[in-house]
Amino acid sequence: MQKTYHGSCHCGAVRFACEIDLAKGTSKCNCSACGKYRFWKAIVLAPSFRLEQGQEALADYQFGSHTIHHRFCKxxxxxxFGHANVQELGGEFYAVNLACLDDVTAEELAAAPVQFEDGRHDHWDRAPAVTSHL
Ligand SMILES: [Zn+2]
Known part of the structure; x- marks a missing residue:
C-alpha cells in the first residue's frame, strides 16, 4: 500500500516526505558506495518526493560516472537520499534511505521485500553470490 513517509537526517536540518509502497520492493547493493553507507533504499520517482527543509544543509557527493547525486547532511x-535522472529508470528519481524514515514501523520494514544488486560488478539486475552481510 502506498503511504506517505517522513524522513530526516540525524540532526534534523534536512527533512523530506515521500510516497512509498514498501510492498513493491526495496533494494540493497554491494557497490563501493552502498557497501560503505550500508544503504537500504526504495526508489521513488520525483513527483513522489518533496524536500521539506534543508536544501542549504545538503552536500552533494558524486563519483564514477557522476550519474547519481549522493546527498548528505553537512x-x-x-x-x-540520493537522486539522479536516468531514462531507463523512469526519469528523475530519488533513492530514499529507509534508515532515515522517521515514521516507518519496524514491522513495515521487516515485511518489505529486498532485492539485492551486484553493483560491485556492474550487475544491478542480479544478486551477488553472498547477500546476508548487506
Ligand atoms: Zn543533519
Missing part, C-alpha cells in the same frame, strides 16, 4: 553526515 552537519551530521547522514545520507537521507
Amino acid at each position: 552537519h551530521c553526515g547522514a545520507k537521507p
Whole structure:
C-alpha cells in the first residue's frame, strides 16, 4: 500500500516526505558506495518526493560516472537520499534511505521485500553470490 513517509537526517536540518509502497520492493547493493553507507533504499520517482527543509544543509557527493547525486547532511553526515535522472529508470528519481524514515514501523520494514544488486560488478539486475552481510 502506498503511504506517505517522513524522513530526516540525524540532526534534523534536512527533512523530506515521500510516497512509498514498501510492498513493491526495496533494494540493497554491494557497490563501493552502498557497501560503505550500508544503504537500504526504495526508489521513488520525483513527483513522489518533496524536500521539506534543508536544501542549504545538503552536500552533494558524486563519483564514477557522476550519474547519481549522493546527498548528505553537512552537519551530521547522514545520507537521507540520493537522486539522479536516468531514462531507463523512469526519469528523475530519488533513492530514499529507509534508515532515515522517521515514521516507518519496524514491522513495515521487516515485511518489505529486498532485492539485492551486484553493483560491485556492474550487475544491478542480479544478486551477488553472498547477500546476508548487506
Ligand atoms: Zn543533519
